[in-house]
Amino acid sequence: MIRIDFNRLRFLVIDDNAHMRRIVRTLLHGFGAREVYEAEDGAAGLEGFTHYMPDIVITDWSMPIFDGLELTSMIRQPGANANPYVAIIMLTGHSEKKRVLESRDAGVTEFLAKPISAKALYQRILNVVVNPRPFIKTKTFFGPDRRRNHGSSYVGPERRKSDKSETIRVQPLLDKTKSSV
Amino acid sequence: MKKRPEAKLDEASVKSFGDYEVIVPKHNLRTFVHKVDGPDDGFGGIDPEAIERAEAALAELSVEFDGWMDKEVARLTSARDAAAAQGLDAATRADLFSAAHDIKGEAATFGYPLAARVADSLSLLLQGIDDPAEVPWALANQHVDAIRAIVRETAKGLDHPVAAELVDQLVAVTTEKLIEITGAPPLVP
Numbered sequence: 115m116i117r118i119d120f121n122r123l124r125f126l127v128i129d130d131n132a133h134m135r136r137i138v139r140t141l142l143h144g145f146g147a148r149e150v151y152e153a154e155d156g157a158a159g160l161e162g163f164t165h166y167m168p169d170i171v172i173t174d175w176s177m178p179i180f181d182g183l184e185l186t187s188m189i190r191q192p193g194a195n196a197n198p199y200v201a202i203i204m205l206t207g208h209s210e211k212k213r214v215l216e217s218r219d220a221g222v223t224e225f226l227a228k229p230i231s232a233k234a235l236y237q238r239i240l241n242v243v244v245n246p247r248p249f250i251k252t253k254t255f256f257g258p259d260r261r262r263n264h265g266s267s268y269v270g271p272e273r274r275k276s277d278k279s280e281t282i283r284v285q286p287l288l289d290k291t292k293s294s295v
Numbered sequence: 296m297k298k299r300p301e302a303k304l305d306e307a308s309v310k311s312f313g314d315y316e317v318i319v320p321k322h323n324l325r326t327f328v329h330k331v332d333g334p335d336d337g338f339g340g341i342d343p344e345a346i347e348r349a350e351a352a353l354a355e356l357s358v359e360f361d362g363w364m365d366k367e368v369a370r371l372t373s374a375r376d377a378a379a380a381q382g383l384d385a386a387t388r389a390d391l392f393s394a395a396h397d398i399k400g401e402a403a404t405f406g407y408p409l410a411a412r413v414a415d416s417l418s419l420l421l422q423g424i425d426d427p428a429e430v431p432w433a434l435a436n437q438h439v440d441a442i443r444a445i446v447r448e449t450a451k452g453l454d455h456p457v458a459a460e461l462v463d464q465l466v467a468v469t470t471e472k473l474i475e476i477t478g479a480p481p482l483v484p
Contacts, residue, residue: 116340119327131397133363137404140356144349169324176396199320207400207418210482228400229411232349233341240340246323252315259317 118243120146126168127152128159128185129205130177134228138172138205141232145239156180160188164196170242175206175217182206183220190221190256198256199249201242205230221257223247353404360405361449367401368446370394371414375439383427383435391435392421398442406451409458413441416462416469419481423473431472434465441465 125147127138135152142150151166153159157179163171171189173182180188182204190198201223206213209227217225224238247258308319371394378387395417402411417438424430441461444450450458473481 115331115342116328117331117342118345119329120345123324123327131401133367133401134397136359137353137356137401140352141349144352145345146348169327176393197322199318199322201324207396212482229403232346232353236341236346236349243324243327244340246320246325249318249320250315251318 116244118145118240121148123147123170123243124149124166124168125151125170125172126159126162126166127172128154128156128162128177128182129174130154131174134174134205134230137230138235141230141235144232145236156182156185159185163189163200167197168200170201170203170239172203172205175204175208175213183217186217186220186222192251192256201246203238203242205235218260219255219257221255223258357406364402364405364407364410364446367394367398368443371398371439371442375436378432379436383430383432385427388421388427388430392418395421395438407445408453409450409455409462410442410445412462413438413445413465416466417442419473420469423481424476429476431476434468434472438465438469 120142125142127135127142127150129135129138129152132154135154139150139152149166151162151168153162155178156173159171159173159177162168173185175182177185186202186204189196189200189202192198202221203224203226204217204222205226205228206217207228214225223242226234226238249257250259308321310317371391374387374391374394378391381387383391395414398414399411399418402408402414417435420435420438421430441458444461445455445458448455448458453459470480473479
């Protein structure tokens, strides 16, 4: 079995709500983390990011000054001095699908909807530690590969526009059912 | 704090494909994983002891939760009172939404999942209508009072009959109002 060396990982928790910061810190310490730094808004978070060089950033979405999405965009600047490849976990009360997609498109690594639980937080951390995704850089996007599934069974059209694509038409299952009757 | 070397970004492997690049950073987090003796625990890599420790730490912290919930309710009430005094404009709506949104995210952890549902409904009501003047104030106000009542009565869990009925009614009326005003139901997960 595997273990994560939480005692060697450095975390930065950014949330304007002090209660939530305390809860996240408590969970991380429970996992075994020693280095957990905090910031109370997006601006302080960016400053903390460049100062502490965390391995994993856990950020709220709704915050004063600038929010978690803007913070993510600022961190994901290829060529910046600090680490633009840092793992970013968006921890938010927003849970609508469009918010998940928006944060993914801003370069967030994992999305975690509140209410928080020890298991859900652990799973997100496990994912960023054990399954690091390559980064994709295009004119309009820089962040972890948004395709999590690279299985060879996919037969639809290529959606990354610059690839040579081939569309393979597949007979819908419903038509197959009809034709076999 | 230990001094760390800056990430050596120039060491990352880069492959170009048309108008995009695939970059594999050399400094990834896999170096923080190690194998330990013992059978596969069947949890897909999840360390049950680490989760138990974290849950125990949270349980120790939980003696603070009722006090924190009271503070969040006081903040919500204050935002409601300011909106009542000044009218619901962009600024007062933002403060009220922020207080409701925080309760939505925290209340279940604090033991008040029904209060979280009311706060969720209030958040949807406040953000689902473009013009703050069109937000049905009486309904927003009832949400605030419901959260206050749930916390005052210490209606923890999901099985308080009166609180559960109140929450269902508020959610149903809010959905109806949002459809009536915006022509669409609220966005839900």
